[in-house]
Structures are given as C-alpha cells and as structure tokens.
Amino acid sequence: MRKTATPIVVGGGSVVTGKRAFKVDARALLSLGRESIKDHTTALVELIKNAYDADADHVEVDVIDEDDLIRIADDGEGMNSEDINSKWLRIGFSEKRTRRVSHKGRRETGEKGIGRLSADRLGAQLRLQSQKLDEPAVGVFVNWNEFDVEGKEIGAVPVAEIPSPRPNLPAKSARKKGTEIIIGQLRQEWTASDIKTLETELSTLVPPDVAKTDFAIWLRTERGGEYRRISSSFEEGAELEFRGSFDSKGQLMYEISERPAAAGQKRRTIKHGKIPWAQHVPTQSDKPYSLGRFSVVLSFFLRQGVSLAGFSLGQLKEYLDTYGGVRIYRDNVRVKPYGDPNHSEGDWLGLSERRVKNPAGAGRKDYRIAANQLVGAVYIGRDLNPALADSAAREGLVHGDAYSAFHAAVFGCVVLLETTYHQRFVEKKGPDAPESKIDLPVVVGEIKTEIAEVTKNLAKVDTEDMRVASTRLLTESVAKLEAVAKKVAIAGREIHELANQATVYRGLATVGIAAAVFGHETESALAQAKLSTGLAFAAIDREVPKIPLSKNELIKARDAVERVQVWGQFALARVKKDKRRRTRVDVSELVSRLVEDMAPLFEASTIVLNRRIQRDILIRGFAMDFEALLVNLLTNAYHAAKLAKRNRQVLVSLNVGGKGDSRSLRLSVADSGPGITREHLSQIWTPLFSTRVDDRGRPSGTGLGLTIVRSIADDMQGAVIALPKGDLGGATVEVSVPYKGGES
C-alpha cells in the first residue's frame, strides 16, 4: 500500500528544536562490518570491488596465511588527506550513490558506503596507505578491536596516522597513484578451498571481455611467490561462439563463429542473420517489446574428443566446471545468482534438466547442450533495461512479464546455437543412420504365408513320393515348421499388443498434455461457478428475494459447470477401452465429434473453431490414435491462437486426396497464431522441444505433442509436414496417411 507523507502532529501542533541528537556507539561499526558480512571471501571481494570502482587497471591481492596478512594494492585514483577524513572515515558516505558512473565510465558496484568496513571481517588491524597523483601520500592505521568496547562513542576511538606513508603499488602498473591496504591479525585461516572459492568469485566478478582488456586481478598466496592473473584464457577454445544483440524493437542480430581447425588461425563465421522479435519468441508476439537493447555471448565447448592448443582437456573441464553457466551482467557487474553453479537458480535456463531428460548425441536433431558446456554472458544495463528490476525479496531479478520475455529471448539463443552445432556435426560426419522401418505385422504375415506354402509343398512331396523321400525327415521338418509358425503367430500377437500399449500410452500422454493447457480454462470456469452459486444464494436469502438476479446467476453457474463437465467427459472419453482396439474407424465421424466436444473450450478463450470435413472416410486403425493426433494438433493450435490479439481462429480440415493407390487421408489443423520460426522448424518434432513458457518465463510445454503426432503417423506409414505460415496466418500442421478407401 502506498504511504502518504502525512506529518505527525506533536502536542499543540508545533515542534520545539531542542539539544537532543543521536549518538553512535563505537560497537555499531562492528555490526556494520564484521557482523554483517557473510564470510571472509565475500569481505575480500568487497574490498577488491572498491578498487574496480576507483578505476584501477591492476589489483594485486596477497593472501599469505603463514604471514597472517592480506594485502590489496590497486592503481586506482587514490586518496589524499582530505579524502580520508571526509570520505573514507565517514561511515555511510558514498560518492557512488550520487555519481553512479566512475570517471572511467565504469558503473560502480557499491553504494552503501560500508564496503571498507569489511576489512574488519578479515583481520583486527588495518594499514591503509594511499597516493593521489602529484599529492603527498597519506596513511592511517585502524585497530578494529578498539571499537569493541561498551558505551564508548565512535568518535572517541582514535585512528592513528602513519608517519611518512609510502604505498607499495602494483608492480604491473606504471601509474603513480593508488591505494594499498594491509590487513593483519587475520580472523580466520585461509584454506586451499577458501582460496579456490576466492578465485572463482574474482574470475566472475567482471565479465571475461572486460577482464582481458581492462581490469586485471593478480593473486599470490605464498610469500615471495609469483602473482598469477585471474582470467578466462580458455575462451578461444570454444567450439562455437554465439554473439547476438537485441535492438530496441527486439530484433536479434546474431553471428555464430567456429573454432579454427589449426591453432593460430582466426575464428570463422559460419552463420549470421536477423530474426524479428515475434519470430524469435513467438510466445511474446502479442506484447509490445519493452526490454530495450541487450546482448548475449555464448561460448560452447566440447568436453571430450577435442584437442586444444595450450591446455589439456583436464584443464578445460576444470575451467568449464568453474565457469559453466550463463551469467548476467548489469553495467558490467554480475547479477547474482544467475550462472552460479551451486545455486538453485544458477542454471536459470534449465539446461541441465533438459540434457538429463534427453541425452541425445549431436547427430540427432534433438541434441541438447549441457550447462557445463556453455559459458555465457548476457549484458544488460540499469538505464538500457529498466524493466529488468532487482527483486527486493531475494537475490536476482523480479520474475514478471519482462523477465519471462528476457528468459525466452536468451533461451532462444541457446536453441539457435544447438541447432547450428547439430547441423555442423551432421555436415562433417553425416547424420545418424536412420533405423530401418518395417511394418512388423505385415512381415509376420509374410513369414506365415511362406511357411504355410513350404508346409503344403512338403506335404505334397509326402503323398506323391513316399518311398523316395525319407518319411521321418519330412515329418520332423513339418513338425519343426509348424512349431516355428506357432511361435511367429505368438510373436505377431505380442507385436500387436505392444502397438496397443503404445497407443494407450500416447493417448494418456495426450490427455495429460491437453490437461495442462486447458487446466486454466477449467479453473476459471470453476471460479465462476463458485461465485455465481454464492451470489444466487445471497440474492434469495434476504427479506425481499431477488429472483431474477438469482436465476441469472444460476444459469451462469450451470453454464460454467457444463464447461468443466465437457472437459471431464472429454478426458475420460479419450481413454475408453473400445478405442484401444484396431478396428475400422469412421474418421469423419470421429473428427466431427471431437471438434464439437472441444469447441466450448476454445470459445471460452474467444477462439472460433471451424471445420471442413469430408464425410465417410473410413480407415483401419486405433480410434485412440486418430484422437491423439487431433487432440495434440488442437492443443498446440489453441495455445498459438490465444497469442493472437484479434481474430483468434482454428480450422480443422479432413479430406482424401490423390488418385488410385496413391490416395491419402489428410488431416490438418491451421491456426491464426504467430506461426513457427524457421529456425525452430526442424526441431519441433523432436521429443521435449518446446517454445512454450509460463508466466515466470520457465519452459512450460512438455515438448511431447508433436512427437506423439509424428510417432502415430510413422506407425500408419504416413507423413507429417508443418508450414510456418499457413492459411490462417499462423502455423498449419498436416498429417497424411495412405488411404485405400473404406478399409474393412
């Protein structure tokens, strides 16, 4: 609720300015620093962030446990005596709050003015020496433990001056300015694991691009040892690299480059293009684009079977385990937890889950990149993308419409990269050999016929030339062949049974998929029913009953209940036993009835469901399979048409085309939705591929609907095609099945 600034009235309405004022206890400093910072790694990172904000190019970090000291030296702007007094020693002061961008154009990271207090979390003593260009150096010494006294005022604790300060600045820098902080009497031991955590934190503090060119962090953990640079030197080993940027209208311009065959050569661009927003993210096509400009860089690595110059596969794997994931940078600073390997929301694009569900190899169209094969960065800006706001309740961005659109946009980039890798893989190695397809019942039938023929011939031989042939041998052969024939017959029945089971599973899965889509509609019908019955009752249960109102509400409640009933009956009807038998199916009748059953569900979302059905098309098969075909196509069309702002339409067509033996039954469903992106066209049939996202931008489609459609069509020796832009402006999917005419 919004609060209005109503002043509090005191006594007679006037306030007397007195001599009272707040005083600050020295201990307050400890709760701001030592006690408010999660761990010592975070505390150290805070201090290094200050160096970044001070426009340093180099920072030297020494964590020497044996000497009990930590040193952070930068070549930033430095401070003079006045800065120390008016800024550094002033708790809560931060220029960053008003300035926001450093002199060097860096978007500053901290603004609370307490980052320097994190030194207290690291150790009891602090020596700070700083040098501004062409000005005398300055130095102070703080013993934090002196603040740990009850009842002492903060100003009463002295901060000692270091006589003739001389900061030791980073050796790699030629600059004559900067700040050196030395922390002594460390509060905690630094283990190898702590150092590792620190390195990970530091290496992701700034984006790789920046780390290479602008801001270098040098770390040393042994006395007198060498400084090692924290960097991302593995980037060139990326198999494919995607670079894309969304403009102010959401149009994506992208380029995908490939790792050169030999070291030292340049990367080669293998694909580039422009994709309008509505095509890249069809689920968002009904909303105006409001995200603003942002860019995406994704580097895809192979974890095996690759030889890279300069480093081993083991090192590469370690690098990927450290850096794997897609991170978000706002004004070049990490937005946590996106990309954090150990955080529940780290894999925010759900890449691991997709990969686990479908571990297919790169030769398959449904190939999925694993989270630990991808190092990515998404660059947004506070001013460029105001819709992507920070959540006040937790780490990360607010999960709303803008986040959904953003998530879907980045996810689309990953899919583009996957598709490209699959295509390159196939070009180089050829596709996985297609499995030979045979109609098992037909083959079994053929074997049976052959066996019967041989048996008959043998029997003939038996009668004609009994003496010539060996009676025993022939009888045994006949017996053996009969046994084989029996086994084949059993196998044939089993195959039919399996086909039946597959039909049932597909039918059940279809009902499940449809339930997910129509669930919302059912929920809202139930809400209406509850509200209307309540109101109808209230309208009667009063001194002067309101009969017309009550009647009207009861009619509304009845209609709503009927809608729920339609859905319930529809779901139950799909899995009836008689539909699981292979019989002669009147497809015309089946399609007409199904369209009638589903029409109310469509009407509730103002979608007009039309049909153009040729009568008396009969075909042998499972009724459940035909229903599953149509329900899946209709479920997809429903979802797509709902994305249209106006003129929501779906058209179901059924007819027989072609002549003679090449006649085929054609069932198609067209919608007026946003259509299918060409980039997605080859992927839509593969299991678990879905572009559908929920309100929070998470993939919500099962990605099974069209896979089921294709599997049924395959079983019927049929074919499926999808048109990205069909008759109604959106997608059209057509299934065709060989038709022999009134099959009995």
Added chain:
Amino acid sequence: MSVIAVVDDRKNMRESVAGLIELELEDMNLQWKVIADEPLASIDAYSAWIADNDISLLVLDEKLGDEIGASGVATTYTGHEVAAVLREQLPELPQLIITSVKNSDELEGAAELDAIVQRDEFNKHSRVHVERMVRLATRFVDRNEAELAELTSLSQKVVDQTANADDIARLNAIREKVQMTVKGEEIVVLRQVLTEAEAVRDRLQRVLELLKAKAQ
C-alpha cells in the same frame, strides 16, 4: 453518489463480481453505483474513463487478455500494469485486484495496489471485502470533496482579488490535481470565468496605459 467499477475480460465474471458488490452495498444501506466493463482498448484511457464516470474505486482482474471483448482486440496489459499507470496519474484512487493468479512476484510486489484478493477468499468473505472497499472509496471521495470546496473558495478569492501568492499557488496545485480526477461543471465554468476575468484585466490594463500616456 460513489461509483465502484469492476474491470474483467470475462463478461460473466465481471457481472457476477459487480452483482455481489451491489448486493453487499444494499445490505449496508448504501445507494452506490457499481459498473462492470471490459478492459479498455488502451492502458492510457483509464484515467479519463475514471473521471468521466466519477469512479471512486477500481476493482481489476489480473489476467485481462483471455477473452476478446467487443473491441475485437485482446488486451495485452495486465491488471497490475493498469494499477501502476493509474498510480502515476491518480495517486489517491483506491485500486484492488481480485484474481485466481497465485504466486506472482509482480503481484506480490505491486505497491500500486491497495489490496490483492484471491477470488475464493472474495467469494467466501465478500462482506469484509466490500466494507473495506467502502472505507477506501469514502476516504477518497471525502478528500476530493474537501479539495473541491477549497478550490471554490480560493477561486472566489481570485475573483474578488483578495487572493495572495500562497492562495494562488495552492489553487494551482489543487487545479492541477483535480483536473485529472474530477471533470465536473464547476471546474469548466471556473476556468471560463477565470479566463474571461484575465482577458478583462488585460484590457483594463491597456486602457490604463493609454490613459497614462495621454495624461503625459
């Protein structure tokens, strides 16, 4: 008379919600008007619509684009987005969302809203929620009426030429605010009177200058 408006894309739903509010108001002996309408074509059209219909409390659904209304175009904005726009234009107008949507970060964090009520909760405890609506709307109307009275008296001062600089600043502040919320006859007439008065004053000024020039 105070007006409560219910906006929902589903006709049956908005009419039932409005019906239930009406019934509760009647039981509270309040002769208030409740109007139910489909979402407007543009999110920017709400403030004028609220002024034109003298609306003192707005009840919104969150998902407004499921059903296409009479305009033939589905709404692409949500209830909380309407609330955010109106909070800028009409900061004091009470706004509520009644919804079946659960677990939405945007809704939970929407400071624009005076309340978010789950549909089931509203059905069960409609009296409590309507009483709350009445309190919010009454406070809003009272505040507006007080400002309207002040506007009339300050305008009178201006006409009588007894207004000082503070009075004029206050008048302008109220006019600025009321202009958007109340488009009653008073304001139109007052504005005309003031414009005419200013024109007369300018003419008198010119006559005075002419006279001075001649006297010299």
